[in-house]
Amino acid sequence: MNETELGSIDATGQLDADDRLKPEFVRSVIDRVEAGDADGARALVQPLHPADIADLFELAPAEWRPSLAAAITDLLDGDVFAEMNDYVREELIDALEPAQVADIASELDTDDAVAIIEDMEPDDQREVLRAMEPDDRAAIEEALSYPEESAGRLMQRDLIAVPEHWSVGDVIDYLRGNEDLTTDFWEIFVVDPAHRPAGTCQLSWILRTPRNVAISDVMKREQTLIAVDMDQEEVALRFQKYALISAAVVDGAGRLVGMITVDDIVHIIQQEAGEDILKLSGAGEGDINEPVVESYKSRVRWLIANLATALLASTVISLFEGTIERMVALATLMPIVAGVGGNAGTQTMAVTVRALATNQLTRSNTWRSIAREIRVAVLNGGTVAAVIGLGVSLVFANPQLGLVIAAAMLTNIIVAGMAGVLVPLTLDRLQQDPAVASSVFVTMLTDSMGFFAFLGLATAAGLAG
The missing domain is CATH 1.25.60.10 (MgtE N-terminal domain-like)
Incomplete structure (x- = not known):
């Protein structure tokens, strides 16, 4: 140029x-x-x-x-x-x-x-x-x-805190007379003599209130307090649930030590959501600026894990070598059963991991959620089974083969639905991140069950006899 x-x-x-x-x-x-x-x-x-x-x-x-x-x-x-x-x-x-x-x-x-x-x-x-x-x-x-x-890493220490015995006029004079105070704030924290949060007061309330009114009469006493050691993901959920703009951070003794503002939380929500998606795929941090060697290390271990699960699925296939040799059409149709089951499991797993991450899925509604996903799986399985069964019957002119693949498809999608919800729940109960390892286990179950159900039913029905 x-x-x-x-x-x-x-x-x-x-x-x-x-x-x-x-x-x-x-x-x-x-x-x-x-x-x-x-x-x-x-x-x-x-x-x-x-x-x-x-x-x-x-x-x-x-x-x-x-x-x-x-x-x-x-x-x-x-x-x-x-x-x-x-x-x-x-x-x-x-x-x-x-x-x-x-x-x-x-x-x-x-x-x-x-x-x-x-x-x-x-x-x-x-x-x-x-x-x-x-x-x-x-x-x-x-x-x-x-x-x-944690909240302690996330919080800001530059905030405005005033004693609860002050008047609105005292607060205004304090704000105007101290040049060292932070200039970026829209909420004032009111504290008791032990420096514990007693309430909050928006700047708009102070500006519209006569000077002689006590700040304790203007402040809002109901507030969401954030423990200094609370995980940032839980902090983000509090902000989302209660529509917070800012929140006080307190130490173990309940004393005000900082504040967290919504602009920090927007970043955290984006970061946590991205992390969960990338963990589900085993892609590590997924940053295009990440060094090649670090990307390799974070991804290859999950590919090795997937290789192990694929070997398990291939072992299942080897149990039915004779059946496949006698009816080659089975080899053509096997990937369909496993692939559709895997997609169904991924759908359920993604919904479950998100529900766990946003606290929508808790111990109080676990069984209701499991029952819901099973009902969805039955409906999906029935629909897909009917389509694939009819199609195979017509293409191969073999109604019995159509019934076998329909039954295998229904079975695998139901198993996929159960695995998609139970695997993340189990990992969560074991204090493990469900976004990290769920996909490996769900894939293993859907592939193995897909092959086993289809080839087992075909053998039992004597299709390759």
Whole structure:
């Protein structure tokens, strides 16, 4: 791309109709970096939102990311790193000095700073923390002391808390007279003398209430409190269930230690939903920026597990070699029974895993859910069995073969429905993630039962006699 073409790129038209960076814009920035024109690259990137700058790094070839970072260093603030893909961010962080990482982390809310620092090597982590201001270091060290993916890691510590004996006027004066207070908030937490949450008060209520009214008369006493060690997935479910905008986080003694806001929860919901889908397929984290070796390691073990289940299914087939030799049509029809059963099991398994993840399926409605899935399986099995039975009878001019495959199909779909709900439930009761291993067991059961039912019924009916 020559200079004329580079200059023709409109710096205000970087995004397409779907708010994604245009390929020609990304190429233009990389071409300027390659040509050593840092000022030109910076001029193109400067109008972008931090999230779009983060996208630019993800879209840029990996070998050009360090050079791009060097060209636009002054634009790489904490907001950009907070929006960046984990793998891309780690790659860039590794290239920075501890003092630079400390400066970036100091610009962020505690939860975003923790997200940057928590995945660093212990030695690098200690160097970065030593380079930070004491207050920032203490907040991050406290957050790192909580379990991964817990509310303690997720929460923000910059919040507004006022005593319950204050008036609305006291609160307004406090907010106006303290420049060090956080500026991004829409809800104030009211605490008792022991610093335990007593209620919450929206800014709109404060602005519309006379100054002499006690804040305790304005606040809402009913609130959803989040334990500091609660898993982030459970936190997200609380926000979803109670339509929360923010929630107080409390320690073991019930004292207010932070807050979680809905913008963090949107990210968590997306992350958890994506993880479950990827776990069902055995695809690991499924990130296109994940190193090839890590993707290989996360996927190959499930392929090996599937290989083992396939060997089990082939063992079932070997039991009926004589039957298959005498009637070749059976070999043609076997994959249909196993394949449709596998799809039926996957449907039920996906519904069950989602229900478990969203707390729709609990101990109180387990048997009702199992009965429901069995009824659905019977209806599906009956319909599919009728279609395949009629089709095979007509194609092979063998009504008996049609009845056999219909019976096998009905049996396998019912088994698939039961496996699709019972396998995830069993794993969940054993405190194992049902999204991880369910597909392996369900596939094994549907394949083995499909082959066994079809070939067994064919043998019993004397079709190959």
